[in-house]
Amino acid sequence: MKKIKYGIIGAGTMAREHILNISLIDNAEVVTLSDPHEDSLNQCKEILKTKVSCFKSHQEMIKENIVDVYLISSPNFTHIGILKDVIKTKKHILVEKPLCTNTRDCLEIKKLTKDYPSVFWTAMEYRYMPPVSKFIKEIHNNTIGDLKTLTIREHRFPFLKKINDWNRFEKNTGGTLVEKCCHFFDLMRLIVGSNPISVYASGGQDVNHLDEEYNGKKPDIIDNAYVIVNFENGARSMLELCMFAENSDMQEELVAIGHKGKIETSVPSNDSGKIASNLRIGMRDGKTKIENIEVDKKIIEAGHHHGSTYYEHLAFLNAIKNNSVPEVSLSDGLIAVAVGEAAEKSIKLGRLINIEEIIN
Ligand SMILES: NC(=O)c1ccc[n+]([C@@H]2O[C@H](COP(=O)([O-])OP(=O)(O)OC[C@H]3O[C@@H](n4cnc5c(N)ncnc54)[C@H](O)[C@@H]3O)[C@@H](O)[C@H]2O)c1
Known part of the structure; x- marks a missing residue:
């Protein structure tokens, strides 16, 4: 079975929780990471079981076009700019909460994703x-x-x-x-x-x-x-x-x-x-x-949210598989x-x- 390939943008604390949970799921894998902070990339690489490509910016990652899903787990204020770039790829998106730091920015993303052809999911563990x-x-x-x-x-x-x-x-x-x-x-x-x-x-x-x-x-x-x-x-x-x-x-x-x-x-x-x-x-x-x-x-043990990150990934992957509307x-x-x-x-x-x- 083809594995769903995740690219993680923002390789900090929450990214590590995502990596540990994705590693518990058979049909999914993390293949690439982007983060301007070398230490964050290294900490994620330590817990990954397979080799991944690493980039200093999400733009470089996007250029490689090697993922099915962009998972955005960078600081809240960066979500709006990253989303604007990622949306253009039309790939599946799992963006950490909060969607953006204010309603105005969320509304802008809503406008840009009208008729989005893939799953756009806000993480609500x-x-x-x-x-x-x-x-x-x-x-x-x-x-x-x-x-x-x-x-x-x-x-x-x-x-x-x-x-x-x-x-x-x-x-x-x-x-x-x-x-x-x-x-x-x-x-x-x-x-x-x-x-x-x-x-x-x-x-x-x-x-x-x-x-x-x-x-x-x-x-x-x-x-x-x-x-x-x-x-x-x-x-x-x-x-x-x-x-x-x-x-x-x-x-x-x-x-x-x-x-x-x-x-x-x-x-x-x-x-x-x-x-x-x-x-x-x-x-x-x-x-x-x-x-x-x-x-x-x-x-x-794969995270700090009482098992929820694992179950949310299962639901997210299910929406991809069935081409269904996102639960969140x-x-x-x-x-x-x-x-x-x-x-x-x-x-x-x-x-x-x-x-x-x-x-x-
Ligand atoms: N769902 C939850 O319960 C939950 C829990 C914790 C955090 N979060 C969310 O996850 C996101 C990350 O939080 P965290 O606690 O992991 O923060 P963190 O500071 O531990 O990690 C953020 C990482 O993003 C990197 N980064 C900064 N700018 C970037 C950019 N432009 N592109 C790529 N990477 C960039 C930083 O270098 C850092 O490594 C936030 O939006 C936060 O609100 C959600």
Whole structure:
């Protein structure tokens, strides 16, 4: 069987997770890498089982025309420029979240990819964490009735150190609620099955990176927030984010309540060493069901996202094979960025932001 050939643009932390996961899949392989940073290329080469060609720029890689898929895992602010070049190849694209650092750039990419002939997929790993997938499936099966409220809580460690400290500044990342939390806004929209209409947020940078300075500039990324999102169908959702809570047993906790009952699950933090968590369904009539959801240790060990990167690649490869629409489209990536941008704006202006103010 012909293997799908990946070219990875941006060979840092997330690229290494992609490489380890792709290596677990029979019909896929990484054949080339591009990164201006020699050390990053070397670290990726160390974990690759086969020889790959390496380039300092994505333009040189594109010229070689040796891949089926371009996987973009470079810093957020580089996505727009790289995407503009990669789109011209008409090859399959898997672009790491956030699609771009702001909605305007996402809209530009949307315009440029009208009638795109291949799979264009925004990476949203959290959809593919086994307890989260099961949680979504139960809600969509109507187990708890009409969904009314959805709460997502993430308690985690601060942003890690990055090359050139790109992730310390909002202009490079889009801000924490775009960079990190686009995952959760994507999940909310998928779970609720409706589009967001307005966002209200409160948040700040209260603990992390306060003593850091880069070329005379202090980091400007928030480390905690509450974000409330109202949906067209009347459901409401809330995100609670705290990034100075590294000693947490569960990193993410999700609770959804419908008119018939409640469902909850959680995702173990990496440091907890746990490979399983519970999914609990508590019906208002008194019935309770608890399921233990375990992830294969080999898959857990290939990354930091509780097995999700592996499962997302399987779904992505399936879309290529079947020539089907992507499960996570460019528009999904765009709306997740728009909600993040609205939340950042809400914190700055201290008022509710209508999504129409962001996507117009
Ligand atoms: N889906 C997830 O859960 C998840 C998790 C982590 C990171 N990410 C995303 O993956 C991307 C990379 O994050 P990371 O944590 O690996 O960052 P990183 O800093 O560890 O790696 C980025 C790499 O890109 C390289 N780079 C910089 N400019 C480049 C360019 N123009 N072309 C090619 N390479 C370039 C850097 O030298 C570095 O090696 C970001 O968009 C980030 O938001 C997603």
